[in-house]
Amino acid sequence: MKKNLISPVVLILIVVVAAYLVIGQNPYPPLTGPVSVVDALGRTVQVELPV
16 A cells, blocks of 8 residues: 555544544534534644535
8 A cells, every 4th residue: 555545544534533523422513603623633623514
């Protein structure tokens, strides 16, 4: 497996897992406004959800 193919795959997995955790912790999330998501590196990311 080439080295440049590893990062996108890991990134996609992190996004999927993060989305699953957010949905699991908050079954009825607000559909508007920013949502704070903490990624695997401990950084807090503000995500704007579409209306």
